[in-house]
Amino acid sequence: MSAEAHNHGHEHDHDHGHEHHHKDTFITKYIFSIDHKMISKQYLITGIFMGIIGIVMSLLFRMQLAWPEESFKIFNVLLGDKFAPNGVMTNEIYLALITIHGTIMVFFVLTAGLSGTFSNLLIPLQIGARDMASGFLNMVSYWLFFLSSVIMVISLFVESGPASAGWTIYPPLSALPQAISGSGAGMTLWLVSMAIFIASSLLGSLNYIVTVINLRTKGMSMTRLPLTVWAFFITAIIGVISFPVLLSAALLLIFDRSFGTSFFLSDIYLAGEVLNYQGGSPVLFEHLFWFLGHPEVYIVLLPALGITSEVIATNSRKPIFGYRAMIMSIIAIAFLSTIVWGHHMFISGMNPFLGSVFTFTTLLIAIPSAVKAFNYITTLWKGNLQMNPAMLFSIGLVSTFITGGLTGIILGDSTLDINVHDTYFVVAHFHLVMGISALYGMFAGIYHWFPRMFGRMLNKNLGYVHFWVTAICAYGVFFPMHFIGMAGLPRRYYTNTNFPLFDDLQNVNVIITAFALVGGAFQLVFLWNFFHSIFYGKKSVQNPWKSNTLEWTAPIEHMHGNWPGELPEVHRWAYDYSKPGHDEDFVPQNVPMKPDEEVLHH
Amino acid sequence: MTTLLILIVVLLLAIAIWQLTKIFDLTQVGENVNDTQIADDNDNKVNGYIMFAFLGFIYLTTIYCVWNYGNLPLLKDSASEHGPLVDNLMSISLVLIFIVQTVTQALLHYFAFKYKGKKGQKAMYFADNNKLELVWSSIPAIVLAGLILYGLYSWNNIMYVDKEDEQDAIVIELYAQQFKWEARYSGADNVLGKANVRYIEGANNLGVDLSDPNAQDDFAASELHIPKGKRVIFKMRSQDVLHSAYLPHFRAQMNCVPGMVTQFSFIPTVTTAEMREKPAIIEKVNHINELRAKKSEQLVANGQTALDPYTFDFLLLCNKICGASHYNMQMKVVVDTPEDFKAWLKDKQTIVQAVKTAAAEAEKSEKPATPTIDTAKVKTVVKDSTAVAQTEVKK
Numbered sequence: 001m002s003a004e005a006h007n008h009g010h011e012h013d014h015d016h017g018h019e020h021h022h023k024d025t026f027i028t029k030y031i032f033s034i035d036h037k038m039i040s041k042q043y044l045i046t047g048i049f050m051g052i053i054g055i056v057m058s059l060l061f062r063m064q065l066a067w068p069e070e071s072f073k074i075f076n077v078l079l080g081d082k083f084a085p086n087g088v089m090t091n092e093i094y095l096a097l098i099t100i101h102g103t104i105m106v107f108f109v110l111t112a113g114l115s116g117t118f119s120n121l122l123i124p125l126q127i128g129a130r131d132m133a134s135g136f137l138n139m140v141s142y143w144l145f146f147l148s149s150v151i152m153v154i155s156l157f158v159e160s161g162p163a164s165a166g167w168t169i170y171p172p173l174s175a176l177p178q179a180i181s182g183s184g185a186g187m188t189l190w191l192v193s194m195a196i197f198i199a200s201s202l203l204g205s206l207n208y209i210v211t212v213i214n215l216r217t218k219g220m221s222m223t224r225l226p227l228t229v230w231a232f233f234i235t236a237i238i239g240v241i242s243f244p245v246l247l248s249a250a251l252l253l254i255f256d257r258s259f260g261t262s263f264f265l266s267d268i269y270l271a272g273e274v275l276n277y278q279g280g281s282p283v284l285f286e287h288l289f290w291f292l293g294h295p296e297v298y299i300v301l302l303p304a305l306g307i308t309s310e311v312i313a314t315n316s317r318k319p320i321f322g323y324r325a326m327i328m329s330i331i332a333i334a335f336l337s338t339i340v341w342g343h344h345m346f347i348s349g350m351n352p353f354l355g356s357v358f359t360f361t362t363l364l365i366a367i368p369s370a371v372k373a374f375n376y377i378t379t380l381w382k383g384n385l386q387m388n389p390a391m392l393f394s395i396g397l398v399s400t401f402i403t404g405g406l407t408g409i410i411l412g413d414s415t416l417d418i419n420v421h422d423t424y425f426v427v428a429h430f431h432l433v434m435g436i437s438a439l440y441g442m443f444a445g446i447y448h449w450f451p452r453m454f455g456r457m458l459n460k461n462l463g464y465v466h467f468w469v470t471a472i473c474a475y476g477v478f479f480p481m482h483f484i485g486m487a488g489l490p491r492r493y494y495t496n497t498n499f500p501l502f503d504d505l506q507n508v509n510v511i512i513t514a515f516a517l518v519g520g521a522f523q524l525v526f527l528w529n530f531f532h533s534i535f536y537g538k539k540s541v542q543n544p545w546k547s548n549t550l551e552w553t554a555p556i557e558h559m560h561g562n563w564p565g566e567l568p569e570v571h572r573w574a575y576d577y578s579k580p581g582h583d584e585d586f587v588p589q590n591v592p593m594k595p596d597e598e599v600l601h602h
Numbered sequence: 603m604t605t606l607l608i609l610i611v612v613l614l615l616a617i618a619i620w621q622l623t624k625i626f627d628l629t630q631v632g633e634n635v636n637d638t639q640i641a642d643d644n645d646n647k648v649n650g651y652i653m654f655a656f657l658g659f660i661y662l663t664t665i666y667c668v669w670n671y672g673n674l675p676l677l678k679d680s681a682s683e684h685g686p687l688v689d690n691l692m693s694i695s696l697v698l699i700f701i702v703q704t705v706t707q708a709l710l711h712y713f714a715f716k717y718k719g720k721k722g723q724k725a726m727y728f729a730d731n732n733k734l735e736l737v738w739s740s741i742p743a744i745v746l747a748g749l750i751l752y753g754l755y756s757w758n759n760i761m762y763v764d765k766e767d768e769q770d771a772i773v774i775e776l777y778a779q780q781f782k783w784e785a786r787y788s789g790a791d792n793v794l795g796k797a798n799v800r801y802i803e804g805a806n807n808l809g810v811d812l813s814d815p816n817a818q819d820d821f822a823a824s825e826l827h828i829p830k831g832k833r834v835i836f837k838m839r840s841q842d843v844l845h846s847a848y849l850p851h852f853r854a855q856m857n858c859v860p861g862m863v864t865q866f867s868f869i870p871t872v873t874t875a876e877m878r879e880k881p882a883i884i885e886k887v888n889h890i891n892e893l894r895a896k897k898s899e900q901l902v903a904n905g906q907t908a909l910d911p912y913t914f915d916f917l918l919l920c921n922k923i924c925g926a927s928h929y930n931m932q933m934k935v936v937v938d939t940p941e942d943f944k945a946w947l948k949d950k951q952t953i954v955q956a957v958k959t960a961a962a963e964a965e966k967s968e969k970p971a972t973p974t975i976d977t978a979k980v981k982t983v984v985k986d987s988t989a990v991a992q993t994e995v996k997k
Contacts, residue, residue, distance in 0.1 A: 091926045166923045172860055173843040173924060179780065180925045266861025269799035269809065270780075270842045282844055282859055316717075317725040325735045347846065348857050349838075349864035352761035356754050363746045363753075370742040371735065373706065378734070380713040382726040387649035387718060388641045395653065395714050399660070402706050406699040413749065415756040416692055419853045422846065422921045457639035461624070464645075468652060469616045472659060476612070479663050483671035488850035490921045493929035499919070500912035503890045508671060518612045538639050545640070578725040585724060601729035 024560075032143075034135030035560050039142050040120035041453055044446070047113020048530070050149055054104035059520045061097045064089045066506075066513035068495035083161065091494040095164035096182050098492060100156065102167030103190070105435065107197055108152065110300040112145050114442045115239075118303060119208050119232040121449060125551035126226050128217025128568050130561045133210040137203050144200035148193045155189035163190035166492060168293065171264040171285050175256050178271045188257070191250050198247045205236035205243075212236075217550070219570035223327075224589070226549050226574040227320060230327050231306020234334045238295045238302075241338060246292035249285055256280070286348050290341035297434050298337040302330060304441020305372060305401075308394040310574075311444050312376055314547045315391035316383030317585045319575035319601060322375045329368035329375075336365045346414040347421055355414040362412035366405070373402050384578070384585070388545065389463030390448035396471050397440040403475075404432025407482065422492075425485025428478045436474045443467075446530070451544050455556045456537030462529040466522060473519025480508050546586045549574050553590055573601065643720055650718030657711035661704070679882055681916065681937065682852040683869035687756045689853070695749060763835065763867050771833035771867065774826070776918070777808050778838065778845035778858040780925045783918055783933035784808060785826045789819025789952065799841055799860075805960035809841070810953050821950040826918060826935045828870050829943035835867040846922035849935065851877075857922055870937045877937075878914045887914050 071087035083093035132138045164182030165174035177184040212233045255261040264285040265277035313320040342358030376398045407429040410416045484505045496502040543552035568590040576587040775786035788794045795817020802809040840858035848855045856866035898908035920931035
C-alpha cells in the first residue's frame with residue numbers, strides 16, 4: 001500500500017518535471033545522466049569496448065598456444081618490443097594476457113556490461129516505474145564503473161606489466177613483486193580498479209533491490225514480475241551478499257602488499273632471502289576469493305537466463321513453462337551458489353571432510369539447473385517459434401548451458417576433480433557454461449531490446465550470420481578443449497613444448513585457435529551492425545516483437561519518466577501468449593482481464 | 603599447412619552462410635518487401651532447418667573428438683591403486699553425461715526445427731505441469747545421489763589413510779620452489795626432520811633443522827623414486843608461492859602451500875619399465891616420436907637442433923600458476939621394483955653430510971663463504987639438477 005502511495009507521489013513529481021524536459025543539456029542528457037535508459041546505454045557501450053579488449057587478448061594468447069614462440073608481426077605491434085621482441089610473445093606477457101582477459105570478461109563485460117545494462121534498462125520499464133529508486137546513486141554507480149575500467153586499462157601500460165597472477169590473484173604470487181613482475185604496479189592498479197568496481201556494483205545492486213521492492217506499479221505483484229526482473233533481483237541480492245567479501249580480500253591483500261601485514265603470507269623464501277611474513281594463509285584468501293568467485297558465476301549467468309526466459313517465451317508465442325518453478329530454481333541456485341565455493345579448493349590443502357560437504361552441495365545445484373533447462377525445452381514444444389536473432393541466441397544459450405553444465409558433474413565431484421583440476425577441462429567447462437552462455441544471453445538481450453534502447457532495429461540477416469558463425473566457432477573452440485584437458489594438459493602454460501608427453505595435442509590446439517580466430521573476426525559483423533544501426537537502422541515500431549511486458553507500452557522516443565501521463569496498471573502476468581479466447585496471440589500486461597476470463601496458470 | 607586449410611574451410615563455411623542469408627534477402631525482393639527486420643516465415647524456415655543441421659554439427663563434433671582425441675590417458679592405464687576407482691567413476695559420469703547431452707540437445711534442436719513459426723499457426727497455451735516438474739527434478743536427484751555416494755566413498759578412500767597403513771608407508775616430502783621440484787626422503791627412521799624456510803642456508807637449501815634427531819638421515823633428490831606396491835605418503839611444502847603437485851598418471855594432485863604442509867598418499871602399482879611395455883603407451887610414444895621426427899626435419903632444415911626422441915616417464919608437473927616459468931616446472935618420477943628401489947636408496951648422501959662437506963670445501967678454499975661458493979655447494983647436493991626443469995627466468 002505504502003509503495004503505491006509512494007509511486008503516486010513519484011509520478012506527480014515527474015509529470016511536473018516533464019514540462020521542463022527541454023532544459024536537459026548535452027552533459028546532463030548524455031554524460032552525467034540520471035535516466036536509467038541512458039545509464040544502461042552507457043553500461044552497454046563501455047561493456048562492449050572492454051569486451052573488444054578482452055576478446056582481442058584471448059585471440060593473441062590462442063595464437064601463442066597454437067604456434068608456440070613463433071613470431072607474429074601483430075604481437076610486436078600490439079605488445080611492443082619489450083613484451084614481444086621480434087614478434088615472439090614472452091612468457092610474462094602471456095600470463096598477463098590470460099589474467100586481464102579473465103578479469104575483463106568476468107567483471108567488466110559479463111557483470112557490468114550484461115547485468116548493468118539490462119538491470120538498468122529493464123527493471124524500471126518492466127515493473128512500471130519512472131526510474132530507479134535513486135537516479136543519482138545509479139549515475140554514481142556507472143561512473144565508478146567507468147573509473148574502474150579506465151584504471152584497469154591504464155594498468156595495461158605500466159612499465160613492469162599488468163597483473164599476471166591469474167584472474168584469481170592467489171597470493172603469495174600476487175602479493176610479491178619478486179615472484180612475478182606483474183605483481184608490482186600492475187597488481188596495485190588491478191586491486192584499486194577492482195575495489196572501485198565493487199563499490200560500483202554494490203551501489204547498483206542496492207538500487208535494483210530497492211527499486212524492485214518499492215516501485216512496482218499498481219497490480220504488479222511479485223508473482224506477476226517477468227522472469228528477467230526476478231533474475232536481476234536475485235542477482236543483485238547475491239551481489240550484495242558476496243561482493244563485500246571480495247572487497248575484504250582485496251583490502252587485506254593490499255595491506256599485505258603495502259603495509260607488511262601477514263594475512264595471507266607465511267614462511268616465504270624468495271630471491272635469496274627469508275621474508276618477514278609469518279602466520280598468514282593463502283588458503284584463507286582462496287576461501288574469501290571463492291566466496292565471491294562462485295556466486296559471481298551466477299551473477300553472470302542468472303541475468304542471461306532471465307533474458308532468455310523472456311526472449312524464448314515471446315518468440316515461442318507461448319507462456320514460459322513452469323513460471324513458479326523457474327522462480328524457485330533461480331532462488332535455489334542463488335542460495336546454493338553461496339555454499340559451494342569450496343569446490344574450487346578440493347586440493348588446496350583444506351580438510352578433506354570439507355571436500356565431501358562441498359561435493360554434496362555442488363552436485364545439488366544440478367537439480368535446479370536441470371529444471372531450468374527442461375522448462376526451456378518444454379517452452380519450445382508446440383510453440384510458434386519466431387526465429388529472430390535474439391531467439392537464436394537464446395536457444396544457443398540453452399544448448400551451451402546444457403553442454404557446459406553437464407561437465408560440472410565431473411568437476412564438482414571431489415574425487416574426479418583431483419585429476420582434472422586446473423586442466424583445460426576446467427577451461428572448457430566454465431567457458432561454455434558461464435562465458436559463452438552469458439555472452440549469448442547478452443547478445444539475445446541486445447538484439448531483443450535494441451529497438452527499445454535506440455528506437456531502431458538491428459539488421460536481422462547480419463544477426464543470423466553473427467549467430468551461426470559464433471555458434472559453430474564456440475563449439476569448435478571449447479568442445480575439443482575438454483579432450484586435451486582429459487589428457488592432463490594444465491591450463492596457464494605458456495607453451496607445452498617442454499612436455500613431449502603433450503606433443504600429440506598440438507594439432508588440437510591449432511584447430512581450437514583457428515575456430516577462435518574466425519569466431520573473433522565475425523564479432524566485427526555484430527559491431528558494425530550495432531554501431532551502424534544506432535544511427536541508420538530501420539526505425540522501430542513500438543512493440544516489434546509483439547511482447548507482453550510493460551517496456552513495450554512506453555513510447556519509443558527517449559523521455560525521462562518512461563510513460564507520458566499515468567503509469568500503466570498491471571492486470572495479468574507477463575506470459576499470456578496465445579491464450580485461448582483472445583484474437584491476438586499476445587495480451588500485454590496492462591490489458592484488463594475480460595469479464596469471463598480465467599487465469600490459466602498457477 | 604593444415605592450419606591454413608582449416609582456416610580456409612571454416613572461412614568458406616562462414617561465407618557460405620553469409621551467401622545463404624544474402625540469397626534469402628534476394629528471394630524477398632520481388633515479393634512484398636519485408637524490411638521490418640523482424641523474422642518472417644522464410645526466416646523461421648531457414649533458421650529452423652539450420653537448427654536441425656546444427657544438431658548434426660554437435661553430434662559430428664562429438665564423434666570426431668571422441669574418435670580422434672578420445673584416447674584419453676586419464677581414463678585408463680592408471681598407475682596407482684586408487685586409480686581404477688577414479689577412472690571407473692569418471693567413465694560412469696562420462697557415459698551419463700553423453701546420454702543426457704545427446705537426448706537434451708536432440709529435443710532442443712528438434713523442437714526448434716519442428717515448431718518453427720508460420721503465419722496463422724497458434725502455439726499451445728501450456729503454462730505449467732507439476733507432475734512434469736516433479737519428474738525432471740527427481741530423476742536428476744536420484745542419479746546425482748548415486749554419483750555423490752560413489753564419489754564420497756572414493757574420496758574418503760583416497761584422502762584418509764588408516765593408522766596401520768600409515769606405519770607401513772614411506773614418507774617423502776615434495777618441496778616446491780620457483781621453478782623446480784625437489785624430494786626429501788625421510789631415511790631409515792621414516793620420519794621427516796623439522797624444516798622451515800628460516801633454516802635455509804648454503805647447502806641446506808630445503809631449510810631442514812639440522813639439529814633435529816629425525817633430520818639426521820634425511821636426504822634430498824631431484825628425481826623422485828618410489829617403490830611399486832608400497833604406500834607413499836607425500837608431504838608437500840612450498841618455499842615461495844602456491845604450486846600444485848600434479849601426478850596425472852597416479853590420479854594424484856595436491857597444492858603446495860607456503861606456511862603449511864599438505865598431504866597426499868597413494869600406492870604405485872606399475873613400474874616405469876612395466877608402463878613402457880603397455881601397448882597403449884607404446885602406441886602413444888611411437889605416435890609422439892613420429893610427430894617429433896617430422897618437427898625435427900623442419901628444425902634441421904632451418905639450421906636448428908633436432909628434438910630428442912621421447913621415452914615414456916612418469917612426471918610430476920606444477921599445476922598452479924606460480925610465475926613466469928610455470929610452464930616448465932617438472933620432475934621425473936621413477937617407479938622402481940622394491941629391489942631396485944633399495945639399491946637406489948644406498949649411498950645417498952644425507953643433507954647433514956652434504957652441509958658438512960660443503961662447509962669443509964668452503965674452508966679449503968680459504969676465504970669465508972661467498973655467494974659464489976654457496977651456489978657450488980648447492981650443486982653438490984642437487985647432483986642431477988639438469989634433469990629437473992631448467993629454471994631460466996626470463997627477466
